[in-house]
Amino acid sequence: MDSTASAPISFDYPQQNAAGATFTAQAWAKTPPPLVAIEKAQVIARIKELLIAKDAALVAHYYVDGDIQDLAVETGGFVSDSLEMARFGKNHSAKNLIVAGVRFMGESAKIVSPEKRVFMPDLDATCSLDLGCDATDFAAFRALHPDRVVVVYANTSAAVKAQADWMVTSSCALAIVQQLKLKGKKILWAPDRHLGRYIQEQTGADMLLWNGACIVHDEFKAVELEMLIAAHPGAMVLVHPESPKGVVDLADVVGSTSAMIKAVVEGSATEYIVATDKGILHRMRQLAPHKILIEAPTAGNSATCKSCAHCPWMAMNGLQGILNCLENTSGEIFIEEAIRNKALGCIDRMLDFTKNHPDLIAQAQHGFVKNIGAA
Structure with a gap:
């Protein structure tokens, strides 16, 4: 294995204080060392063995590396948005959960499933919204x-x-x-x-x-998106609502990750401009292999991007980190019981x-998914 990880990179994010004033803070992220092909195959095979031996399930978010998403599906785990990740972990019979995502997702899994042990490939994988x-x-x-x-x-x-x-x-x-x-x-x-x-x-x-x-969605640019739409007039524009208003206003579909995937799978367009973390493109390509997917711009000729449409903390999830969870019980989530009990209520x-209200969810989602109705 190449032991040289990328150097830490700092990212700016907005932080609000108790008085309501906002200032800029910084956090760091770094990607794990890459695995060459033969090492990757060996690590994946070992993870599959240990998931069974340790009675563990792998739950992954759409934004993590495609190899991890595939591994979750292949081993009877789950790839989804944060709502379904929490629901799956709660309902699954496994005694141990490996949550590939960012810190709040692992915490949510532990909150609803206190009897399970919950692990993450890297506990430093956080979120600018959480930090802020x-x-x-x-x-x-x-x-x-x-x-x-x-x-x-x-x-x-x-x-x-x-x-x-x-x-x-x-x-x-x-x-x-x-x-x-x-x-x-x-x-x-x-x-x-x-x-x-x-x-x-x-x-x-x-x-x-x-x-x-969110440092990823906040970087999408309306002026550059307008230029991309002009170049692809038949494309359906999919935007996550964490994006700025100017970007949202250009969308055909405004919705969650699951809603955006549904739009690609069920939509009649040939091309789709996708304004969310580009990690989602992996699952979209699997479910709709004949559709053309175009990344929405986070920068143009006169600008630079920092996240470049991929969460730096989602990128901290690696196969070796998953293996470490299983072999060494590293990366375990712990929450004080008093906090867990209070958080469980919401x-x-x-x-x-x-x-209990699927009809209301469907009605509300109609506003999110403008062209295809409920999602």
């Missing part, structure tokens, strides 16, 4: 607005979820906020400002927004809502 919403600052900010229902996006720490009334993902956020609005509730939303703004526009809800952003509330 410090639990102590959030508690102080929340205390200033006691009249508001607290709704937090899945991309937050267990300590932030422990302060929330609801957790949501991009696949169910619109439906849940719509129902809260119909009940006359005012909402404190955290942490993604772009998704919050989009939901606010769609529902008309009274929402106070935390000022966070997650269970979401899971119960999505289970």
